Amino acid sequence: MTITLDIIQTLGLAVCVYMLGRYIKGKVTLFQKYFIPAPVIGGLICSILIFMGKLTGLFTVEMTGTLQDFFMNIFFTGTGFTCSLAVLKKSGRLGARLAVGAVLFLVVQNLVGVSLAGVFGINKLLGVAMGSISMSGGVGSGASFGPTLEALGAEGGTTIGVAAATYGLLLGSLTGGPVAERLIQKYDLKGTGKAAAGEKAAAHALNEKTFFDSVLLMLLAAFIGSYISKLLSMTGLNFPYYVGLLFGGALVRNIADHTGRELRMYEIDVISNTSLNLFLSMALMSLDINRLIGLALPMIVILVAQAVVMMLWAYFITFNTTGKDYDAAVMAAGHCGVGLGQTPNAVANMSAVIEKNGPAPTAWFVLPVVTVIFINIMNPIIITAFINWLS
Numbered sequence: 001m002t003i004t005l006d007i008i009q010t011l012g013l014a015v016c017v018y019m020l021g022r023y024i025k026g027k028v029t030l031f032q033k034y035f036i037p038a039p040v041i042g043g044l045i046c047s048i049l050i051f052m053g054k055l056t057g058l059f060t061v062e063m064t065g066t067l068q069d070f071f072m073n074i075f076f077t078g079t080g081f082t083c084s085l086a087v088l089k090k091s092g093r094l095g096a097r098l099a100v101g102a103v104l105f106l107v108v109q110n111l112v113g114v115s116l117a118g119v120f121g122i123n124k125l126l127g128v129a130m131g132s133i134s135m136s137g138g139v140g141s142g143a144s145f146g147p148t149l150e151a152l153g154a155e156g157g158t159t160i161g162v163a164a165a166t167y168g169l170l171l172g173s174l175t176g177g178p179v180a181e182r183l184i185q186k187y188d189l190k191g192t193g194k195a196a197a198g199e200k201a202a203a204h205a206l207n208e209k210t211f212f213d214s215v216l217l218m219l220l221a222a223f224i225g226s227y228i229s230k231l232l233s234m235t236g237l238n239f240p241y242y243v244g245l246l247f248g249g250a251l252v253r254n255i256a257d258h259t260g261r262e263l264r265m266y267e268i269d270v271i272s273n274t275s276l277n278l279f280l281s282m283a284l285m286s287l288d289i290n291r292l293i294g295l296a297l298p299m300i301v302i303l304v305a306q307a308v309v310m311m312l313w314a315y316f317i318t319f320n321t322t323g324k325d326y327d328a329a330v331m332a333a334g335h336c337g338v339g340l341g342q343t344p345n346a347v348a349n350m351s352a353v354i355e356k357n358g359p360a361p362t363a364w365f366v367l368p369v370v371t372v373i374f375i376n377i378m379n380p381i382i383i384t385a386f387i388n389w390l391s
Helices: 007-027 031-034 038-054 065-080 083-091 092-120 124-129 139-151 157-187 199-201 210-231 241-259 265-284 290-295 298-321 326-340 343-357 361-390
Strands: 002-004 060-062
Touching: 007 031, 007 038, 007 065, 007 265, 038 060, 038 157, 038 265, 038 290, 065 210, 065 241, 065 265, 065 343, 065 361, 083 124, 083 241, 092 124, 092 241, 092 298, 092 326, 092 361, 124 139, 124 199, 139 157, 139 361, 157 265, 157 298, 157 326, 157 343, 210 241, 210 265, 241 361, 265 343, 326 343, 326 361, 343 361
Parallel strands: 002 060
Antiparallel strands: none
């Protein structure tokens, strides 16, 4: 039996998945302690159930992924609104150190993949497929570079890249919280605290007119960003579509700053965070568990090694080079998300830490912007260099 879900039914399932994850997280102390995001909990349960249905032959589920991409793009537009030049200037050196560390780690990921591929006697180009192509690049990068690897003799390059990126999407959300928890406990780090619920509601009261204006502004920024994405594609580099939308949000934010127009950032954050949770719910509930179960031993070892190296890098390098304070611990969690999965994983990791320990404004502003820009600019260049070296 095949269960086909249209666009509304897929969205409804995502809502149920998120609510299930939030309920379970509220009941399980372990999930709260390690900041496991609610969409990950509910989404993983859903994907396992779907896998079991397919494995037993009872049912298969076909979803409509249109809104998954939509919510991801709206989330990135909202993230762009945090890219104020004034904020970046205040943390310029911090951003530079984070950028250098993130770019260097792309090289480390490929060296880990290539070295272990050599140990197992498999094509070293497949090590690159399980390096920064899939880990920092994501599913789109794995699908894009796969045919190139296969043309050079690396059979299964596309399948392995996409499967590794699927693994990374899961591990990116599971590794960041424990790293931040350990750092916060070891160094007794403190956030700036959270306002009481009543104070927060009073300070950020929503009303229909201003909220609708914020929705219109974000959609306008996304519209502008779609054309920026077209311009970026002309550079010949493999920029994901959402990078243009991020720049669209940043452009609108900085025009508003320059002209003195006040933006209701709380409303924009509400829209952005809602989009993030729905995107992650859809992404996790549609994971193909069969790809993870069917991985060969060398691939499992390499991907586990990538996760361990990422956690160690975030713990020792990212944390120490970005200030060794609470914001640095939050950025370490975020780097695990973007280094193994995608930027939404990074922001979900940081959101989970912030939810418990208080705001980290520097981490929230700097890490998504720096990692998205520099990883997407440098990763294709580094991948190409490795491919040329190995072929």
